[in-house]
Amino acid sequence: MPEGSRQLAMVFDLNKCIGCQTCAVACKMLWTRDEGSDYQWWCTVNTVPGKGSPKDWESMGGGYENGELILGKAPDREDFGGGWDFNYNEVFYGEGPPGKKIPLRVVGEQPTWGPNWDEDQGGGQYPNNYYYYLPRTCNHCSKPACVDACPSGALKKRQEDGIVVRDESVCTGSRQCAAACPYKKIYFNEQRGVSQQCMFCLPRLEDGVAPACARQCPGRAVFVGFLDDKDGPVHKLVNEWKVAVAQHPEYGTEPNIFYVPPIGPHPIAEDGSVDENRHRIPDELLEEQFGPDVHEALATLQTEMSKTREGGKSELMDMLIAYKWTSLLGEFTVDPVTLEKDVS
Numbered sequence: 001m002p003e004g005s006r007q008l009a010m011v012f013d014l015n016k017c018i019g020c021q022t023c024a025v026a027c028k029m030l031w032t033r034d035e036g037s038d039y040q041w042w043c044t045v046n047t048v049p050g051k052g053s054p055k056d057w058e059s060m061g062g063g064y065e066n067g068e069l070i071l072g073k074a075p076d077r078e079d080f081g082g083g084w085d086f087n088y089n090e091v092f093y094g095e096g097p098p099g100k101k102i103p104l105r106v107v108g109e110q111p112t113w114g115p116n117w118d119e120d121q122g123g124g125q126y127p128n129n130y131y132y133y134l135p136r137t138c139n140h141c142s143k144p145a146c147v148d149a150c151p152s153g154a155l156k157k158r159q160e161d162g163i164v165v166r167d168e169s170v171c172t173g174s175r176q177c178a179a180a181c182p183y184k185k186i187y188f189n190e191q192r193g194v195s196q197q198c199m200f201c202l203p204r205l206e207d208g209v210a211p212a213c214a215r216q217c218p219g220r221a222v223f224v225g226f227l228d229d230k231d232g233p234v235h236k237l238v239n240e241w242k243v244a245v246a247q248h249p250e251y252g253t254e255p256n257i258f259y260v261p262p263i264g265p266h267p268i269a270e271d272g273s274v275d276e277n278r279h280r281i282p283d284e285l286l287e288e289q290f291g292p293d294v295h296e297a298l299a300t301l302q303t304e305m306s307k308t309r310e311g312g313k314s315e316l317m318d319m320l321i322a323y324k325w326t327s328l329l330g331e332f333t334v335d336p337v338t339l340e341k342d343v344s
């Protein structure tokens with residue numbers, strides 16, 4: 001990182017994420033309601049194992065291999081499931097038959113995929129089924145392949161906070177950024193002929209308000225802050241306790257969204273007893289998702305959990321529980337309703 005630059009980051013605690021989709025909807029309500037962005041969900045929450053969003057994104061390529069930029073597939077609208085049309089006019093504006101209750105339903109072509117299509121399917125065999133929820137946004141990578149690939153200079157990584165931003169007046173819609181992003185977190189707006197992605201709720205941050213996904217999370221699962229803020233939870237979880245790890249570090253872009261990995265339940269043995277020495281979520285799956293550092297992260301979490309169960313104190317457990325919810329938000333604790341401009 002160049003001298004004098006800073007990096008904002010987020011940590012999602014996957015042991016607290018309840019898959020409620022509030023983060024996804026909070027983001028949707030703010031940023032992607034116009035024509036052309038109707039199918040875009042900059043924050044998605046998928047069930048793992050599963051095909052994710054866009055469908056099968058992990059096989060689409062991108063990122064770096066041996067330091068070389070790789071161009072993979074630029075996902076299209078259909079890969080994300082398209083934008084669905086609903087019978088809003090009948091349900092909400094009285095255009096249906098009078099006196100009849102009309103359920104909300106998709107109209108027109110019936111979808112065969114969507115942003116959360118395989119929710120809760122997961123893997124494993126009964127009674128040892130398993131899954132966890134995985135919220136994903138743009139990772140505001142330290143080595144952003146999207147910036148590297150953009151032929152028109154529309155994308156920039158800001159020095160003051162590390163956020164990757166796009167100048168839509170410069171974007172030519174070549175979609176090279178989407179081909180290069182290995183996380184497939186860039187969407188194409190056909191109406192405007194530009195690509196679009198999460199910008200960390202920059203207009204909110206400028207007023208001291210946390211990103212909508214973090215602030216609205218009812219599970220208290222999302223931490224925000226600068227990685228070099230030694231008093232902040234993000235720095236402590238990532239750099240000190242090392243219990244928060246990035247997804248697919250092998251993609252080579254150095255992501256800045258981190259995850260406290262899921263511990264999950266223990267498996268049930270054939271005689272009905274609980275096998276407390278093993279986890280239902282396979283270690284191989286977690287290593288494939290989060291790299292080899294995930295094992296040390298899980299071991300630390302287990303040790304600290306055991307400490308509290310035996311009546312001891314754990315700074316780490318207290319931090320993860322977040323008794324005071326504003327402790328999740330670093331320096332971005334301003335309540336948006338107190339502002340004159342609308343960033344809520």
Ligand code: SF4
Pocket residue numbers: 012016017018019020021022023024045133135213216217218219220221222
């Ligand atoms: S709002 Fe929080 S708990 Fe709900 S899906 Fe998002 S991260 Fe998980």
Ligand code: SF4
Pocket residue numbers: 137138139140141143144145146147164180181182183184185186197253
């Ligand atoms: S996640 Fe993708 S779009 Fe976001 S900064 Fe990294 S490479 Fe770029």
